[in-house]
Amino acid sequence: MKEIRSVVLGCGSYLPERVLTNHDLAKMVDTSDEWIVQRTGIHERRIAAPGELTSDLGLKAAQAALADAGRDASEVDLVLMATSTPDQTFPASAVSVQAGLGIQHGAAFDLQAVCSGFIYALATADGLLKSGAFKRALVIGAETFSRILDWTDRTTCVLFGDGAGAVLLEARPIELAEDRGILTAHLRSDGRYKSKLYVDGGPSSTGTVGHLRMEGREVFRHAVGMVTDVVQDAFAATGYTAEDIDWFVPHQANKRIIDSSAHKLGIDPAKVVTTVGMHGNTSAASIPLALATARADGRIKVGDLVLLEAMGGGFTWGAVLLRW
Numbered sequence: 001m002k003e004i005r006s007v008v009l010g011c012g013s014y015l016p017e018r019v020l021t022n023h024d025l026a027k028m029v030d031t032s033d034e035w036i037v038q039r040t041g042i043h044e045r046r047i048a049a050p051g052e053l054t055s056d057l058g059l060k061a062a063q064a065a066l067a068d069a070g071r072d073a074s075e076v077d078l079v080l081m082a083t084s085t086p087d088q089t090f091p092a093s094a095v096s097v098q099a100g101l102g103i104q105h106g107a108a109f110d111l112q113a114v115c116s117g118f119i120y121a122l123a124t125a126d127g128l129l130k131s132g133a134f135k136r137a138l139v140i141g142a143e144t145f146s147r148i149l150d151w152t153d154r155t156t157c158v159l160f161g162d163g164a165g166a167v168l169l170e171a172r173p174i175e176l177a178e179d180r181g182i183l184t185a186h187l188r189s190d191g192r193y194k195s196k197l198y199v200d201g202g203p204s205s206t207g208t209v210g211h212l213r214m215e216g217r218e219v220f221r222h223a224v225g226m227v228t229d230v231v232q233d234a235f236a237a238t239g240y241t242a243e244d245i246d247w248f249v250p251h252q253a254n255k256r257i258i259d260s261s262a263h264k265l266g267i268d269p270a271k272v273v274t275t276v277g278m279h280g281n282t283s284a285a286s287i288p289l290a291l292a293t294a295r296a297d298g299r300i301k302v303g304d305l306v307l308l309e310a311m312g313g314g315f316t317w318g319a320v321l322l323r324w
């Protein structure tokens with residue numbers, strides 16, 4: 001039997017209209033454009049409008065991915081949404097996207113791995129496609145982190161933004177090792193670090209939604225080592241090296257983390273896709289947003305070797321290597 005691979009057919013994204021700049025934030029908390037840019041590389045982020053839900057952002061990104069692929073929603077049999085900011089505790093926001101797309105067959109569910117959510121969702125969709133259970137999957141990362149931020153806490157509210165991105169994957173039998181598709185996916189977590197980055201509410205603890213809390217310096221301290229380790233696993237599994245990579249598309253948390261990770265891995269800075277300056281940290285949405293940006297501006301082309309990685313709350317982390 002021929003090996004099945006999950007091939008990217010298209011990708012798309014959606015950003016809410018409202019732009020919140022560092023200058024705007026400086027009027028809300030004791031901070032400055034200079035501090036935020038120097039420590040994070042972030043200039044501005046988008047904020048969802050009142051009543052605009054995570055599933056609304058996810059639906060628009062999914063429609064953009066379908067349009068990019070030239071495919072109809074009826075061809076999709078799996079909708080997988082990575083989010084930590086669902087519309088409601090249940091049902092999954094993915095079912096709202098499924099209904100919004102007019103799909104009444106197959107399956108839809110949410111997956112939660114905070115900032116690593118998109119990597120986890122890609123790996124999950126890849127496994128399900130390879131098993132033969134599904135043929136085409138929309139993998140979405142969508143977040144409204146603005147709803148769980150403490151807007152009086154300058155150490156966290158300056159870092160995050162809202163947005164969504166999506167890719168459409170198709171299960172295809174491959175002929176050659178060089179063929180397109182997801183080549184390898186590696187997931188990690190270590191719950192001992194759960195108190196370093198968390199939300200202080202939830203249905204079974206406080207009965208409230210809660211606010212994001214973070215020991216930023218601690219997260220920073222672990223981030224580079226964890227992501228570079230898991231990327232090395234992806235290289236070891238495939239035989240590729242940093243020099244073979246065409247595009248490095250990391251989770252967009254902080255420009256300093258991105259630059260340090262690329263440097264430690266030996267990846268040419270010209271191959272690094274960085275969108276954190278315009279989007280802030282959009283958690284599970286950040287990688288597909290960056291992919292859609294680099295695809296739309298002509299950087300990522302069919303056949304390119306693309307390395308994705310992320311690290312986030314849990315801690316969770318992971319890497320995916322794919323040929324676009």
Ligand code: ACO
Nearest residue numbers: 031032035039115154155158216217219220253254311312
């Ligand atoms: N504006 C001005 N001053 C600030 C701000 C702000 N927005 N936030 C904190 N400060 C102050 C602090 O109060 C502190 O003041 P003090 O020295 O008088 O006590 C000073 O700046 C330095 O604070 P640190 O926390 O040590 O600053 P650091 O250089 O570590 O930068 C940051 C903070 C940007 C949060 C950094 O630690 C970081 O990026 N960590 C990673 C966090 C992250 O990206 N999390 C996202 C989720 S996980 C992931 O996606 C990887």
